[in-house]
Amino acid sequence: MIGKLKGKIDSIDDGYFIIDVGGVGYMVYCSGKTMSKLVPDEYAEILVETHVREDHIHLYGFYDMDEKSMFNILQSVKGVGTRMALGILSHLAPVEIQLALSAQDKTMFLSVSGVGKKLADRIITELKDKFPSTGVISPAAMAASAARGGASQAHSSVGMANDAISALANLGISKIDAQNRVQTIIASNPDISINELIRLALKTGASSTI
Known part of the structure; x- marks a missing residue:
């Protein structure tokens, strides 16, 4: 299970962003408030909640523990x-x-x-x-x-x-x-x-x- 990701923000889209960690891009869904704190090409540390289902694995990111x-x-x-x-x-x-x-x-x-x-x-x-x-x-x-x-x-x-x-x-x-x-x-x-x-x-x- 992934609990945290630290890397460069590769891109930001509607409802999710991609963070590059060691050359691997992770798609992470997040709230608008967390999204507003992210800047493309800058580094960020994101807390992650991993949801595993039969047909997919989704990552949800958060700027803080609250x-x-x-x-x-x-x-x-x-x-x-x-x-x-x-x-x-x-x-x-x-x-x-x-x-x-x-x-x-x-x-x-x-x-x-x-x-x-x-x-x-x-x-x-x-x-x-x-x-x-x-x-x-x-x-x-x-x-x-x-x-x-x-x-x-x-x-x-x-x-x-x-x-x-x-x-x-x-x-x-x-x-x-x-x-x-x-x-x-x-x-x-x-x-x-x-x-x-x-x-x-x-x-x-x-x-x-x-």
Whole structure:
């Protein structure tokens, strides 16, 4: 089984790319978000999920472990296969999916092409307990994310969302309200800093009360 590929991006096409590893070209399917980070003729290191079937072997690539983990979690839902999972991940970052599940906000999933009301309801019903409202992301997931990136990257989008929600809750804001504010801000500002995220979340609440 292939778990990781490191090589030069040979070409990028609709829904997949080819990575040259030691002269061998591997076709790898991926989400739009992972695709956006790849550049032809430049080197990349891609995490891989290998699916073996009687008639084919497919490789699915991910830029980080958060996306790979969410890819597998989404497929545990009846009606969500590899293509749909990649479609959801092309539209929503893992942290956005976890926030939506925690808040049981199906509108986030309805914004994805191909996801109807029944499937959105099923995703929420079957996965909501994995991300309870008492904590958007598990401590284990945060620790794994920090370990992968080192101390300098401890405030990944995953850990940063939890930190921001915790800070807002300590200021008297309900967890659901805090989750909604953080979700909205991260969706439009994925590279935002933790301090700016909290500042904007507080400002959003103040503006809504005027």
